[in-house]
Amino acid sequence: MRKNGVNMIKISAKNVDVFYGKKQALFNINLDIEENQVTALIGPSGCGKSTFLRCLNRMNDVIDICKVQGEIVINDFNINDKGCDVVRLREKIGMVFQKPNPFPKTLYENISYGPTIHGMAQSKQEMDEIVETSLKKAALWEEVKDRLHEPGTGLSGGQQQRLCIARAISVQPEVILMDEPCSALDPIATAQIEELIDELKKEHTIIIVTHSMAQAARVSQRTGFFHLGELIEHGSTDKIFKNPDNTKTQDYITGRFG
Amino acid sequence: MLGFTSYYFGRKKAYTIQSTNKRLTALPQFYGYYLAIWCAIPAFIIYSLWAIFEPTIVKLLILSDYANQGYLDDELNLIYEKTKALSRGQFTGEVTSLIQTSSEKYLNLRSIAQSSKVVIVLCIIIASVAYAYKRISSNNRTREPVEKFFNAVLFTASLAAILTTVGIVFSLIFQTIDFFKVIPLFDFVFGTHWYPAKAFVRDSSEALDPTMYSDTFGAVPIFAGTFFIAFIAMCVAIPIGLMSGIYLAEYASYKVRQYAKPLIEILAGIPTVVYGFFAALTVGPFLKDIGTAMGLEVSAESALAAGGVMGIMIIPFISSLSDDVITSVPQSLRDGSYAMGATKSETIKKVIFPAALPGIVGSILLGVSRAIGETMIVVMASGLAANLTLNPLESTSTITAQIVVILIGDQAFGDPKTQAAFALGMSLFIVTLCLNIVALRVVKKYREKYE
Numbered sequence: 257m258r259k260n261g262v263n264m265i266k267i268s269a270k271n272v273d274v275f276y277g278k279k280q281a282l283f284n285i286n287l288d289i290e291e292n293q294v295t296a297l298i299g300p301s302g303c304g305k306s307t308f309l310r311c312l313n314r315m316n317d318v319i320d321i322c323k324v325q326g327e328i329v330i331n332d333f334n335i336n337d338k339g340c341d342v343v344r345l346r347e348k349i350g351m352v353f354q355k356p357n358p359f360p361k362t363l364y365e366n367i368s369y370g371p372t373i374h375g376m377a378q379s380k381q382e383m384d385e386i387v388e389t390s391l392k393k394a395a396l397w398e399e400v401k402d403r404l405h406e407p408g409t410g411l412s413g414g415q416q417q418r419l420c421i422a423r424a425i426s427v428q429p430e431v432i433l434m435d436e437p438c439s440a441l442d443p444i445a446t447a448q449i450e451e452l453i454d455e456l457k458k459e460h461t462i463i464i465v466t467h468s469m470a471q472a473a474r475v476s477q478r479t480g481f482f483h484l485g486e487l488i489e490h491g492s493t494d495k496i497f498k499n500p501d502n503t504k505t506q507d508y509i510t511g512r513f514g
Numbered sequence: 515m516l517g518f519t520s521y522y523f524g525r526k527k528a529y530t531i532q533s534t535n536k537r538l539t540a541l542p543q544f545y546g547y548y549l550a551i552w553c554a555i556p557a558f559i560i561y562s563l564w565a566i567f568e569p570t571i572v573k574l575l576i577l578s579d580y581a582n583q584g585y586l587d588d589e590l591n592l593i594y595e596k597t598k599a600l601s602r603g604q605f606t607g608e609v610t611s612l613i614q615t616s617s618e619k620y621l622n623l624r625s626i627a628q629s630s631k632v633v634i635v636l637c638i639i640i641a642s643v644a645y646a647y648k649r650i651s652s653n654n655r656t657r658e659p660v661e662k663f664f665n666a667v668l669f670t671a672s673l674a675a676i677l678t679t680v681g682i683v684f685s686l687i688f689q690t691i692d693f694f695k696v697i698p699l700f701d702f703v704f705g706t707h708w709y710p711a712k713a714f715v716r717d718s719s720e721a722l723d724p725t726m727y728s729d730t731f732g733a734v735p736i737f738a739g740t741f742f743i744a745f746i747a748m749c750v751a752i753p754i755g756l757m758s759g760i761y762l763a764e765y766a767s768y769k770v771r772q773y774a775k776p777l778i779e780i781l782a783g784i785p786t787v788v789y790g791f792f793a794a795l796t797v798g799p800f801l802k803d804i805g806t807a808m809g810l811e812v813s814a815e816s817a818l819a820a821g822g823v824m825g826i827m828i829i830p831f832i833s834s835l836s837d838d839v840i841t842s843v844p845q846s847l848r849d850g851s852y853a854m855g856a857t858k859s860e861t862i863k864k865v866i867f868p869a870a871l872p873g874i875v876g877s878i879l880l881g882v883s884r885a886i887g888e889t890m891i892v893v894m895a896s897g898l899a900a901n902l903t904l905n906p907l908e909s910t911s912t913i914t915a916q917i918v919v920i921l922i923g924d925q926a927f928g929d930p931k932t933q934a935a936f937a938l939g940m941s942l943f944i945v946t947l948c949l950n951i952v953a954l955r956v957v958k959k960y961r962e963k964y965e
């Protein structure tokens with residue numbers, strides 16, 4: 257792993273192009289993601305933030321017409337290589353989606369889903385422990401510990417999203433990708449999630465897509481600004497918000513477009 | 515035709531009003547519809563009334579000539595019938611002068627009626643259109659009457675649908691009640707001998723003797739046969755239908771799906787008679803040959819042949835329903851599962867299938883209800899003797915097949931044998947109704963979950 261100033265580089269994207277059929281969605285993206293930091297991706301909608309995020313755990317494989325070119329190096333390994341094991345990759349890189357999407361199963365089964373697939377627990381007791389720690393880390397344990405065997409779809413929106421976060425961290429991923437995790441939530445639930453993100457960055461590297469610049473400023477240390485499929489500017493959040501190099505960034509930050 | 519013309523007149527006038535800068539209370543089209551309705555409805559009513567009463571009036575007029583000549587009613591009717599026949603040129607008997615004259619009179623009356631009808635209807639059309647046309651102005655309301663009219667038309671249509679259904683159910687109920695007056699309900703539901711042919715023997719002059727029918731209408735063998743054949747059918751249809759549904763929904767590429775889906779829908783459109791003779795002429799004998807080769811006793815009309823072919827008939831039904839259900843599981847659940855590192859088959863097994871299960875159960879229940887109600891295949895392929903057996907190689911019979919057997923040929927209404935068909939129909943109706951209600955409930959619950 258390379259060093260960059262004080263922080264280790266966790267993910268490094270090199271010359272990434274993405275196509276949906278004939279239409280190019282991302283143009284030559286080069287971006288380093290630092291370990292144990294929160295990186296925010298901002299930009300007007302349709303600029304390719306989600307597309308970039310989905311490159312990092314090969315979720316674009318699910319879309320037939322989507323083609324990804326270029327290198328994405330994680331732990332010194334190019335995940336776009338043919339030899340990459342997508343199952344292992346997604347074990348290491350968790351994802352939380354825009355709309356909370358708990359499985360129509362019990363809370364317990366929602367959390368134990370990942371560990372079961374990856375064979376992480378030898379006994380019921382171990383599984384119970386994983387479920388408990390995951391829910392505790394997601395700050396949901398106190399609210400749901402008495403109803404672990406009720407359906408996950410019965411929770412409130414904010415609780416559901418924290419359940420999805422718990423589900424993602426149940427397999428102890430190194431990186432967590434979050435695609436507008438708060439866009440379907442009310443301000444209180446949003447504040448809870450933001451607090452949680454701050455807590456999680458101690459153990460995980462977090463990349464969060466957000467359309468709220470205030471949120472990016474609050475939770476992130478690094479920010480990348482996308483526009484029309486290009487990465488216009490990236491750097492420390494402070495610099496991007498206070499003193500951006502590019503006028504487009506300046507315009508977007510000050511709300512002149514987007 | 516006239517309706518269209520008046521539609522255009524109405525709209526034109528409305529446009530004219532509009533162009534003179536007055537604000538209309540409704541779109542010009544509404545004025546058009548308004549006029550068209552006024553053109554059609556009164557004329558239609560008059561025309562129908564006319565059509566209903568014309569024959570009676572004509573008859574009265576013709577027969578009034580002979581009314582006081584001492585003919586009997588029957589004779590008068592005969593004269594009238596002969597007159598009509600002669601006028602149409604279909605009369606074969608001897609033409610008397612009486613009939614000749616009355617026939618001329620008849621034709622004369624008819625032509626008068628014809629032309630006066632046209633004139634009157636036209637008058638009414640003109641009058642009512644003129645009335646409505648005059649009423650069109652910038653501020654009268656046309657929207658409400660037009661909307662009310664469409665409301666009424668649609669209401670009448672649905673009322674007709676509902677009333678006929680209710681009527682059918684009631685006729686079923688009454689006949690069934692009559693049947694159970696002769697045959698005790700207990701004997702019907704728990705009796706194990708079904709020989710409706712025995713009821714043929716009765717001489718109609720004999721008094722109805724209920725004891726005669728003990729051991730004739732015991733429906734257990736047919737109920738058992740029905741469920742047995744449906745069971746065999748579902749054994750074929752559920753695994754194949756479900757798997758092909760899953761394949762179509764999850765694995766098939768867009769191209770394959772594009773061709774496979776309509777193809778399966780075509781399968782569902784094959785008439786059941788075709789399946790029926792496929793079962794009776796191909797599958798049945800084939801099974802018999804195989805069985806004989808293996809030293810088994812196989813009837814040419816085996817439950818296995820009928821059930822198997824019925825299963826094939828139901829496959830597209832289950833496949834396309836479960837395909838729909840699986841496709842409607844939100845993509846976000848799949849994404850969530852893939853993002854956890856699950857493979858496709860794990861995702862299907864652990865997330866999609868449980869999520870779709872209620873809908874799948876619903877589609878299976880609908881399939882069962884079809885299997886139970888299916889007639890043609892069993893009539894042709896499963897034999898008509900109601901054996902009480904659980905051997906798939908023997909022949910059995912089903913509710914539907916027995917109804918056919920009973921009602922083919924001459925039947926007397928009010929006969930226990932005929933009424934037995936109604937009782938069977940009633941049981942069938944109850945079973946499929948329950949199945950459908952449960953199935954629709956389940957499916958609806960499932961839909962609500964993802965709304």
Ligand SMILES: Nc1ncnc2c1ncn2[C@@H]1O[C@H](COP(=O)(O)OP(=O)(O)O)[C@@H](O)[C@H]1O
Nearest residue numbers: 276281299300301302303304305306307308319
């Ligand atoms: N599944 C898809 N198929 C085709 N085009 C897509 C698909 N997903 C996204 N795109 C296109 O890629 C571009 C970037 O989309 P996206 O990454 O979702 O933007 P963002 O998340 O920044 O709003 C958009 O122009 C969008 O139309």
Ligand SMILES: [Mg+2]
Nearest residue numbers: 305306307435
């Ligand atoms: Mg997006």
